[in-house]
Amino acid sequence: MNIPRTSDPRVVIIGGGFGGIALAKKLAKQEVQVVLLDKHNYHTFQPLLYQVSTGGLEPDSIAYPIRKILSKYPNFYFRLAHVEAVDAEKEVLKTNIGELKYDYLVLATGSRTNFFGNKEIEANSMIMKTVPEALNLRSLILENFEQALLTDSLDERDALMNFVIVGAGPTGVELAGALAEIKKGILPKDYPDLDTRRAQINIVQSGDAVLKGMSAKASEKAEDFLENLGVNVWKNTRVVGYDGDLVTTTTDLSFRTATLIWAAGVKGETIDGLNGKDFLTFSDRVAVNEFNQVKGFENIFAIGDVACMVTKGLLHGHPMVAQVAIQQGAHLGDNLLRIFEKEPLTPFEYKDKGTMATIGRNKAVVDLPRFKFQGVFAWFVWMFVHLFFLIGFRNRMVVFINWVYNYVRFDREARLIIRPYKKPKAKVIPIESAKIGNKKSENI
C-alpha cells in the first residue's frame, strides 16, 4: 500500500464513520501513524440520508471528503480500500489494494441492514444506509410517479403510489413524515394529471410503539404527528414477505406496492477473521470489554455500531447511534495514548446526551436526560443539533439554506432522477380487481 514504516506505532482504523473519524482526530496530532481505510472517500452523515432520498438535500452536502477532514495532520494516511480479512496472528490486513501490517487495529465498520435471513425481502426492498442507496430510493420514488401516469390500471397505479416502510425507528419515522409532506405539498403541483390523493404512506412496526428507544411521551406524540400527516401506522405487525409486488405480514394486513423500504434492523458489519462464533454477540456485533478490546487480543479494538460492550449489566451493549461511536472513538484515542505511555486503561462510560427524531415541519420529539419536549421548539433543537454535528462550514451553510428554503416554500427541489434506478424485479401485476381499475380509469 506504499505506506512508509516509521518508528511511530501504526494504528489502522477500518471505517471513516463517526467513530473512526473521532478516533483519528484524537490521534492525528500525536506521535502515532494513523492509517484510515474506507470503501468510500467520504464520511457520510447518515442521520440526514432520508432527506437525500426525499429530495430535500443534495447528497454532496451530507458527505465530506475524509482526506480533507484530516489534511492538516502529517502522520495521517488514508486509503480507499475494501478490507477483505484480518489475519490476527500475523497482524496483517488483507484488502483489495494489498496487505497492510498493523500494530493496533480498530474496527469501526459500523452496521448494515439486517433482513433476519429473509432473502426475498432482501432482493426486492430498498435500503438507505449509504449515499448511493439513498439516491437509488430518490430515483425510484420519482420514477414510480412518472410510471403511474402511464398506466390505465388503477391497481397498478395505486401500487406505484403506495410506499411501505418497515420499522418505526428514527429512520422509518423520519422517512414516513417526509414522504407524507411530499404527498401534501409537492405531488399535487408536480402531477396535476394524477390523482395523488390516492398515494399512501404506510409504516409497519412489529413492536407496540413507534420510536421504541424513546420515552412513552415521545413515542405517543410521534405517532400523533405521523397520523396528522396522513401516514398509516401499523403496530404489532411483522412483515414476512415481499415479492416485488405483494407485502405479506403476520396479520391479515397486506399491501400491493412497488416500493418497500426496509428500516427494520441493522447488524454489525463484520470482517473475515474476526467474525467467528467466539467473537460475535447480539446482531453480529463484536463483543468488546470495557476498554473496547476484542476478546483475546490486546491490540484489536472495536468501536461504534459494530462493537457490543456486554459488561456492567449492559445485556445488549450500547444503542447503535452516532453518539456512542463518537464517544467510544474519542475514548479509545485516549486509551491508545495511555498504552503508548504504559499507563493503565480507563473503562468507557457512555454519557447519554439524549435522543431526538423529526417527523415533519414544526414536528419533532426530543428526549434529553432532564427534559422531554415535542413540537416546534423540539424541531428547532433537532435542526440546530444536526447542523452542529454536520462536518464542514460549507455543508452547514448549504444545508441551512436548503432548510430555510424548503420551510418557506413548502418545497424540496432536489427531486431529480440523476441515475435511474432499475428494480431487480420491478413487476407490478394487476390483480383480479383489474376490471374496476379499467372502469375507473376512463374518468381520469
Added chain:
Amino acid sequence: MNIPRTSDPRVVIIGGGFGGIALAKKLAKQEVQVVLLDKHNYHTFQPLLYQVSTGGLEPDSIAYPIRKILSKYPNFYFRLAHVEAVDAEKEVLKTNIGELKYDYLVLATGSRTNFFGNKEIEANSMIMKTVPEALNLRSLILENFEQALLTDSLDERDALMNFVIVGAGPTGVELAGALAEIKKGILPKDYPDLDTRRAQINIVQSGDAVLKGMSAKASEKAEDFLENLGVNVWKNTRVVGYDGDLVTTTTDLSFRTATLIWAAGVKGETIDGLNGKDFLTFSDRVAVNEFNQVKGFENIFAIGDVACMVTKGLLHGHPMVAQVAIQQGAHLGDNLLRIFEKEPLTPFEYKDKGTMATIGRNKAVVDLPRFKFQGVFAWFVWMFVHLFFLIGFRNRMVVFINWVYNYVRFDREARLIIRPYKKPKAKVIPIESAKIGNKKSENI
C-alpha cells in the same frame, strides 16, 4: 401516454434544454396544449457542468425539475420519455412509453458529442454533456489519484496524473483551468504522500488558437491565463487515437494518460424519421428556414443546437450556444401563436449578446458587442451572468455560497466518489522506460 385531447392545438416539444423550456414558457399561458418530452426529469444548466466534474458544485444545484418550472400552467404536460422516431406522415411520435399524436412538433433535442467517426476514441474517452457524465468524470479524476498512490511504477503514476483535454472551446478551456487550480490548491493537501507536482494538464487543439469563436484579444488572453496556471497548450495538433493509455496526434506529440476528455466537437441530436440526407446539413444539424421550419413541413420545427438556419448568408447556421436556443425558443413561441391566429410568420433574427469564458479565479474573458475585457472584472461579470441564467432561487443561492466559499478558501469540497466509475478499458501499461520509473520511485 394518457394525455387528454382537448380542442386546443397540441404542440409537442422534444427536449427540456434552454430552447425547449423557453418555448414552453412562452406557450404555457396560451390556449394551446403543450407536451414536453425529455429523457431526464430535469433541465441541465450545461455551462456549469465542468464545475460539477471538478468538485466545485453539487450536481443538484445546476439541475432543476422540469415539472417545477412549469407547474403553474394547467395546459402543460411533461412525460419522461425517449423519443424513438417521428412518423411525419401520420403526425405521430414513437417513444418508449407509447405513441403520441401531435399537431405541431418542435425538435429541441440539442447536440451530442461528435467523435468524427473515431470509434476508438469514443470507446475510451470521457465526455461531459450530461450530469451523469460529469459525475463519472469527477469520480474518475479522484479514482486516478487514489490509484496513483498505490503503484510503484513512475510511468503508471504519471499516466494516472496526466489529463489530456481535446478541444479548446469554452468547455475545454474552463475544464483545463479548473483542473490546474485543483492541482495547485487541493492536491498537495489531499495527497501529501504523492508528488502531485508531476500532475499534468494538457489541452490539445487542432486550430491555431484557443476559444476560436471569440475575439483575438480574448483568445490570446485566455491562452496566457492557461499558461500562467501551468496548463500545457498545444495548438495546430489533431488527436487521432487513444487506446485507453496512449494518445496519438497528427504531430510528433503523444501522451500516456488514463484520462482523455473529448470536448472537440458536437453534432445535432437527431431523431429517426427526420434524419435522412434531405434533412441534415453541417454536423448532422437539421436544416430549417428563417421561421425554424423543417424542410417540407409546415408543422415541424427545430430550434437550438439541433437546428441549422442556413438562410441569409449564414453558411453554417448560428453558433451552438444557449443564447441562440433561448431566443429561437421564444421566437418560435410567438410564431406559433401567429399561426393559431392565422397571421404571417416573422423571421428569426439573432441578437448576439456576447460570449464569455472563465479560466480560473479572477481570470475570465468577455466579448460583448461593444466592449471586450479580460481579467477580474470579466470574472465577476461571468459569475453574475451565470447566476442570473441559472433557474431557481435555491440553486442560485447554493451556487453563490459555493462560489464564495471556494473563492475564500481556495477549495472545492464536492470531491466525492459517490458512484465509482469503471473505465471500460482501464489499462495503463508501463512502457519500456519502466526501469527508470522503478528507479525514481524509490525516492518518492
